[in-house]
Amino acid sequence: MTILAAASEASSGLRILIGLALLVTLALVGSSRLLWSWRRSALGATLTTGGWIAVGIGMIVGPHALKLVDAAHVDVLRPLILFCLGWVGLMVGLQLRGDIPRLLPKHTIRGAVIDALASIAALGGAAFAVLWFVFGESSVAPCVVLAVVLGAAGVGWSAETRSLASHQPALARPAAVLRAVSGLASVGAIVAFGLMTMAIRHGDGGALALAGDALGLGLAVSVVAALVCGLLGYWLMNLAGRGHGEFLVVLLGLVAFAAGAAATMAVSALFVGMVVGIVIVNLPGQTLTRFQRVIVDAEQPIGMALMLTAGVVADPTMGWRAWVMVGALLVARLLVKTLLGPKLVTAVEPSARRTSVMVGPLRQAPLAVALATAYAIGGHEAATHPLLPGGQLVMIVIALGLVSDLTPMLSRVAQPERWHSESQQARAATAEGGEA
Amino acid sequence: MADAPEAKKLVVVIIDRAELVDELLTGFLDIGVPGATVLESRGMGSIIRQEMPMFAGLASLFPEHTGSRVILSVLPESVIEKVYGVLDELVGQYEDMQSVLCATLPVEDFHIKRKPSE
Numbered sequence: 001m002t003i004l005a006a007a008s009e010a011s012s013g014l015r016i017l018i019g020l021a022l023l024v025t026l027a028l029v030g031s032s033r034l035l036w037s038w039r040r041s042a043l044g045a046t047l048t049t050g051g052w053i054a055v056g057i058g059m060i061v062g063p064h065a066l067k068l069v070d071a072a073h074v075d076v077l078r079p080l081i082l083f084c085l086g087w088v089g090l091m092v093g094l095q096l097r098g099d100i101p102r103l104l105p106k107h108t109i110r111g112a113v114i115d116a117l118a119s120i121a122a123l124g125g126a127a128f129a130v131l132w133f134v135f136g137e138s139s140v141a142p143c144v145v146l147a148v149v150l151g152a153a154g155v156g157w158s159a160e161t162r163s164l165a166s167h168q169p170a171l172a173r174p175a176a177v178l179r180a181v182s183g184l185a186s187v188g189a190i191v192a193f194g195l196m197t198m199a200i201r202h203g204d205g206g207a208l209a210l211a212g213d214a215l216g217l218g219l220a221v222s223v224v225a226a227l228v229c230g231l232l233g234y235w236l237m238n239l240a241g242r243g244h245g246e247f248l249v250v251l252l253g254l255v256a257f258a259a260g261a262a263a264t265m266a267v268s269a270l271f272v273g274m275v276v277g278i279v280i281v282n283l284p285g286q287t288l289t290r291f292q293r294v295i296v297d298a299e300q301p302i303g304m305a306l307m308l309t310a311g312v313v314a315d316p317t318m319g320w321r322a323w324v325m326v327g328a329l330l331v332a333r334l335l336v337k338t339l340l341g342p343k344l345v346t347a348v349e350p351s352a353r354r355t356s357v358m359v360g361p362l363r364q365a366p367l368a369v370a371l372a373t374a375y376a377i378g379g380h381e382a383a384t385h386p387l388l389p390g391g392q393l394v395m396i397v398i399a400l401g402l403v404s405d406l407t408p409m410l411s412r413v414a415q416p417e418r419w420h421s422e423s424q425q426a427r428a429a430t431a432e433g434g435e436a
Numbered sequence: 437m438a439d440a441p442e443a444k445k446l447v448v449v450i451i452d453r454a455e456l457v458d459e460l461l462t463g464f465l466d467i468g469v470p471g472a473t474v475l476e477s478r479g480m481g482s483i484i485r486q487e488m489p490m491f492a493g494l495a496s497l498f499p500e501h502t503g504s505r506v507i508l509s510v511l512p513e514s515v516i517e518k519v520y521g522v523l524d525e526l527v528g529q530y531e532d533m534q535s536v537l538c539a540t541l542p543v544e545d546f547h548i549k550r551k552p553s554e
Contacts, residue, residue, distance in 0.1 A: 049488040088491050095494040159493030175487070176497055182493025290455075296495050303490040366490045 023207045037148045043162035049160040051307030051366050058311015069312050086259030086273035087302045092186045093277020111344045116155045116188025118336045124151025126332040132327045142208045142387050148196040149375050152395050153368035156185030157361045163355045174345040174357045194271025222267045230279025310373045315391030326399045337361040359408035364401035372397040440511045444546050449507040450537040457505050465521035472509035
């Protein structure tokens, strides 16, 4: 009996090891330069940068298909996933340099703030309405938690612009504005998500509750911990100097420390990582350039690992109510982005009014999937709440992202003449600009 | 009879560590390199990645993230070996320095046009 139990335990351990190896290998292959040629086509760029191929692979190897990786693996991999989330937070935080107001046009910053607020209000409001009226939930706290997560996931848009404006110089500026607003809006999404995770507390009888004092304490502790991490990391990086090995140890240790501190305090690793990034980017010194380069260079493998995890965690067996949620969020997204996107684009390039960049804001940001995954693996009460379990929430965000990402692509396939003429118009505008 | 002018070569150095450029140029001065032109540059991967960020859309707009530099200098053939020596020394000095790309090309003709003195 003991031998059988030991054999079963060993087999389970082996499966977890295989699952881990599979996820890491797929993440590295998915982000490999060998596959960069796929990104030459608009569809390839959308699928790879959006992380959809990785999500698809995750779903195939996950518990609802081949069962090579399951919830037990994800539990074991949780520290690794938190590490990835901390890394993403760091990436987003490193964008917030103190000189951004000087470097970016005011309407870009204003656009990011408006998008973050409007998206959280509109998508969060739509989510709350569906939870209240369609799901029939009568308790406010779980509805608010889920509404904030889904609202935050709706903030910003995909920063990938190669499939929209490639080889069209006239569209380079609108594309750059889309990338800038996307990057800045990510900060708003992480702040909203981070504040929500801090406010979650167990109420009477284990019910989900939100507490203002918990939010205040969580915020203070998170910011202090992130400040300590940032200053410590900065000092250690300067100590490491130019030594490659030492630098990597400090870098990995810093991200692991930030993510671990966040997990211990039951707050978001994305939020703590982001504040660490903001602290480091605003300290003086040449070490920063190298640090940013390493962090940003690892964007693809980290992103792929998160997307694979999302695919594994996603529960495609969700019911009709969840599909109503997808529809409601899609309508809310279309409303917000079609009101805001064109104003941002035409503010820098009026001739871009009828070009492909206009559909850019409709596409969901990959950060949305990272936020949903962070929620699902968060380990807090909300993620297992029967109203909408974490796996189903991830699936809703994936479905919404796929529809919002692929609709512009399908319109391109369905109306190639229109896209072709738009492309010609943009080129003509470029030529006119050159002559002027 | 005047000696034939020494053949010259164009030295192209690509270094992906901007913070070491100063040290490299100082090394060049030590071996008698009279001057060089330094250009900010970006690698192929960085250019391709710029339009396809996943999470850091804003970071892709800040060019200093690449840190890569191209150094150009037209030098007498006799100095070229010394240039390689400086590069070897630099790579050996810093363990995190993976590589520095260096190429030399023959220069067919080389003139510096100056305004005639009055």
